[in-house]
Amino acid sequence: xxxxxxxxxxxxxxxxxxxxxxxxxxxxxxxxxxxxxxxxxxxxxxxxxxxxxxxxxxxxxxxxxxxxxxxxxxxxxxxxxxxxxxxxxxxxxxxxxxxxxxxxxxxxxxxxxxxxxxxxxxxxxxxxxxxxxxxxxxxxxxxxxxxxxxxxxxxxxxxxxxxxxxxxxxxxxxxxxxxxxxxxxxxxxxxxxxxxxxxxxxxxxxxxxxxxxxxxxxxxxxxxxxxxxxxxxxxxxxxxxxxxxxxxxxxxxxxxxxxxxxxxxxxxxxxxxx
Ligand SMILES: [Zn+2]
Ligand SMILES: [Zn+2]
Numbered sequence: 001x002x003x004x005x006x007x008x009x010x011x012x013x014x015x016x017x018x019x020x021x022x023x024x025x026x027x028x029x030x031x032x033x034x035x036x037x038x039x040x041x042x043x044x045x046x047x048x049x050x051x052x053x054x055x056x057x058x059x060x061x062x063x064x065x066x067x068x069x070x071x072x073x074x075x076x077x078x079x080x081x082x083x084x085x086x087x088x089x090x091x092x093x094x095x096x097x098x099x100x101x102x103x104x105x106x107x108x109x110x111x112x113x114x115x116x117x118x119x120x121x122x123x124x125x126x127x128x129x130x131x132x133x134x135x136x137x138x139x140x141x142x143x144x145x146x147x148x149x150x151x152x153x154x155x156x157x158x159x160x161x162x163x164x165x166x167x168x169x170x171x172x173x174x175x176x177x178x179x180x181x182x183x184x185x186x187x188x189x190x191x192x193x194x195x196x197x198x199x200x201x202x203x204x205x206x207x208x209x210x211x212x213x214x215x216x217x218x219x220x221x222x223x224x225x226x227x228x229x230x231x232x233x234x235x236x237x238x239x240x241x242x243x244x245x246x247x248x249x250x251x252x253x254x255x256x257x258x259x260x261x262x263x264x265x266x267x268x269x270x271x272x273x274x
Contacts, residue, residue: 003110003131003256005158008032008040009248010140010213015063016054017138017160018044018249019129021256023107027054028127028138030078031062034069040249053077053096055104055112058124058141059087071095079104081114083123100125101148109256115152117142120187128152132256137161140214143188145198153202157255160244161198162214163225164189170219189214192225196232203237209253210237213244 004020014031018041025046030037038048054076056064064084070076071094079096080088098104104112113128119141126139126149136158139149153159170180170191183189190198199210210233212225222243230241244250 001109001132001256002254003129003134003136005136005138005160005253005255006044007160007211007213007244007248007250008037009246009250010162010244011215011217011246012062013246014066015140015214016040016066018046019110019136021107021110021131024052024110025050026106026110026112027051029057029063029140030054030066030070030076031060031064032066034066034073037066037070043249048074048076051076052106053079055098055114055127056080056084056088057127057138058119058122059084060122060141063141064088081123081125087122098125113152115149117146117149118144118186120182120185126153128156129255134158134255134257136253136255142190143184143186144190144194150198150201155204155206156202157206158209158211158253159199159202159207160211160213161195162190163192163195163212163220163229164214165191165216165219166221166224166228167191167193169221169224170216173219175218183219189216192220192228193232195225196229199229200232200236203233205236205238207237208239208255209242210239211242211244211253215243215245217246 006018008016015029017028019026071091100116114125129136135156137153137156140162
């Protein structure tokens with residue numbers, strides 16, 4: 001009984017991550033064109049019609065820009081909060097709505113918790129998937145974090161999180177001052193240092209895999225992201241660290257092989273999916 005996690009690609013030109021169990025196939029975000037999604041899934045021998053549903057974190061084009069296309073082309077069922085659904089002009093007949101801290105049940109074993117995170121002009125959420133007693137967090141596009149996020153991500157077996165920029169590269173890079181300020185702000189993105197600090201709060205001996213995602217092509221580099229994050233967590237993290245790029249699909253990670261433990265997040269609200 002395993003949940004397979006495969007990033008189809010992450011970055012400012014599109015994000016989508018596939019979660020697969022023996023029963024269901026779910027996308028987290030659909031920020032690719034129809035052709036790109038189809039091509040990336042085909043590399044895993046999957047067609048878009050096989051996807052049970054896609055959960056959209058927020059309305060920015062690199063995360064939700066392909067949701068409407070997927071509804072029109074393949075009748076894909078989309079889950080989003082109301083603000084995101086409205087901004088993306090989703091088809092209400094093919095859309096289910098979630099709120100903050102909802103637990104979305106998909107199939108018999110998989111549940112996904114929605115945790116609000118601060119991000120400019122959007123109602124962004126992080127997702128924490130629980131499967132057979134283990135948990136995987138998918139967190140992207142946030143300028144800072146909340147105690148609530150720490151509480152729900154603490155001790156997850158798998159953590160995918162953005163490491164968007166290197167402080168020095170952003171400071172000396174080509175972006176105009178106002179854009180630099182926006183990226184650095186509470187509603188912007190996490191720097192490598194911030195991601196390291198967050199991971200130092202939530203990683204435990206349980207944490208097997210960390211994937212750093214959504215690296216800026218101009219203001220970051222894989223070795224800077226990895227070395228900066230490792231500086232913060234090398235004492236407590238014994239697992240493997242990976243860097244996600246724009247061109248997936250990438251290596252598949254697994255959770256859920258172990259026996260059920262009492263790790264399911266608090267159930268505040270339930271959204272049932274057929
Ligand atoms: Zn965004
Ligand atoms: Zn983004």
